[in-house]
Amino acid sequence: ISDVQARWRQTPDGWSLLEVINHLYDEDREDFRQRIDYLLHRTGEAPPPIDPAGWVTARGYNQRDLATSLQYFIE
Numbered sequence: 001i002s003d004v005q006a007r008w009r010q011t012p013d014g015w016s017l018l019e020v021i022n023h024l025y026d027e028d029r030e031d032f033r034q035r036i037d038y039l040l041h042r043t044g045e046a047p048p049p050i051d052p053a054g055w056v057t058a059r060g061y062n063q064r065d066l067a068t069s070l071q072y073f074i075e
Contacts (some may be wrong), residue, residue: 021069
């Protein structure tokens with residue numbers, strides 16, 4: 001797909017394909033794995049708070065390079 005297609009949002013509040021790819025990448029590294037670690041090894045402790053929706057703008061997901069984002073996600 002083109003860069004324009006990857007950054008397109010169906011609605012102003014919706015997420016582009018590029019934002020979804022970067023969101024899934026960050027969720028896997030910073031949320032899912034960490035929460036499983038807390039469930040298995042830190043019973044009773046609360047994992048650190050996260051802000052996945054805030055990451056979209058704070059981390060500039062839609063301004064990132066599509067090919068690089070895809071490569072990070074695949075790896």
